[in-house]
Amino acid sequence: MRVLASAPAKIILFGEHSVVYGKPAIAAAINLRTYVRAEFNDSGRIKIEAHDIKTPGLIVSFSENEIYFESDYGKAAEVLSYVRQAIELVQEEADKNGRGITVSITSQIPVGAGLGSSAAVAVATIGAVSKLLGLELTNEEIGKLGHRVELLVQGASSGIDPTVSAIGGIIHYEKGKFEHLPFMELPIVVGYTGSSGSTKELVAMVRRTYEEMPEIVEPILTSMGKVVEKARETLLSELEEGQKLARLGRLMNINHGLLDALGVSTKKLSELVYAARTAGALGAKITGAGGGGCMYALAPERQSEVATAITIAGGTPMITEISREGLRIEEVLP
Ligand SMILES: Nc1ncnc2c1ncn2[C@@H]1O[C@H](COP(=O)(O)OP(=O)(O)O)[C@@H](O)[C@H]1O
Ligand SMILES: C[C@@](O)(CCOP(=O)(O)O)CC(=O)O
Ligand SMILES: [Mg+2]
Structure with missing residues (x-):
């Protein structure tokens, strides 16, 4: 099977x-x-x-008639x-x-x-x-x-x-x-810095900062939670589409600033975020653990301009769609 x-x-x-x-x-x-x-x-x-x-990378060393694998x-x-x-x-x-x-x-x-x-x-x-x-x-x-x-x-x-x-x-x-x-189609552009970050290490890094300065980090985390609740309220609201996206964009920018305060942004991520905003995105922020990796921008009717700006800033843009489907069994053969 x-x-x-x-x-x-x-x-x-x-x-x-x-x-x-x-x-x-x-x-x-x-x-x-x-x-x-x-x-x-x-x-x-x-x-x-x-x-x-x-x-x-694979590392090998040679002597006269032996190969040593050092990887x-x-x-x-x-x-x-x-x-x-x-x-x-x-x-x-x-x-x-x-x-x-x-x-x-x-x-x-x-x-x-x-x-x-x-x-x-x-x-x-x-x-x-x-x-x-x-x-x-x-x-x-x-x-x-x-x-x-x-x-x-x-x-x-x-x-x-x-x-x-x-x-x-x-x-x-x-x-x-x-x-x-x-479900809604969100006009997003993902920008990939080309470098990577390990979630395990970034989560541990934030934990160390939290333990060292809980009185500073706790309010940042609480603000992030409030940003999320405001975003949920906005997504569920009766606001007209344009107003909804504008509000979400502002919340993304706040969320990015808070992530930067936690120390998980990088120069390249911030450059892509600012390039996207300058090209007309309503908002832009990191997605995921940071330390490299991707940002995303919300850019109704400006997706291709934002994609170009991300390229010029040295990133790789990806115009992706939201997927309704999660895990899928594609094929079962006997
Ligand atoms: N195609 C794959 N095959 C095997 N392992 C994978 C694959 N994709 C991701 N992984 C595992 O996930 C890790 C990356 O996870 P993580 O640090 O959480 O970053 P992210 O989830 O943002 O990509 C890789 O180091 C590897 O262990
Ligand atoms: C940083 C975190 O909030 C998201 C990590 O996402 P990713 O592995 O970077 O795609 C960690 C988590 O939610 O477990
Ligand atoms: Mg992960």
Whole structure:
């Protein structure tokens, strides 16, 4: 039997980082996907084929007739820990870990770019392997298992990314609970700096600042939570479309400033944010953990101008759409 599953990337519209501290956040699935194929093999082992992951450079040294491999294979193996944990959790749930399984991954999502590649790979793996092992899980349950994977690998995770990747659409999320917000096409442009940041490290960095200066960081996190509530209110309001987007844009700019105050922006991210605003975006901010990765801009009728401005500022623009669908089983072959 062979199963092919896919799960989408996301952008965090409002509230990354503060969501880890129990504040609300809003995220949307977008139409870039990670595909995971799972099938049984006869080796009795788990085999992972990750086709899009760059491993640290290969280092070899030679003497007269010997080759010595000096690469850090520990690091390379660590990169696959989301996939490994996802497979192990499903095996536990299914109470089956006898048979060999081959998991093969291809992905459209840039890695470490704030677009939730870790959650998408975990959710798609859980989706494919659970189906292979005959477990009947809902997408919501798969999102919860994805959260456990992120907690195991990262040490901390709010769970918003695996939730939105599993169920799709636009969600308001707080402490493990979510609500779908009305679906709307948001005129967004994502700008990729080309560099990456590790969520695990950035979340730990914010935690250290919090512990060192709680009296300063707590009010920042509280303000972020308030920005999110205002954004939710705006999205649900009867305001005319233009006014709604203008208000959301202003809230994005405030949210970006607060993220910058937490220290998760970079020079390049800020340059892309300002380039987008100058080109007419109503708002622009980081999406995801920061430290590199992506920003996004809200740019009704200005998407192509903003995309050009992002290119000129040295980034890669991506005009993406919100995805209604979360985890999808693409194909089951006997
Ligand atoms: N296609 C993939 N195959 C295997 N692992 C992946 C893939 N995409 C992402 N990952 C895992 O997710 C990690 C990146 O997650 P993270 O630091 O949370 O950034 P983000 O979720 O913003 O991309 C990678 O280092 C790798 O461990
Ligand atoms: C920083 C955070 O709020 C979002 C991280 O998203 P990403 O892994 O950078 O795509 C962490 C979390 O919510 O668990
Ligand atoms: Mg992640």
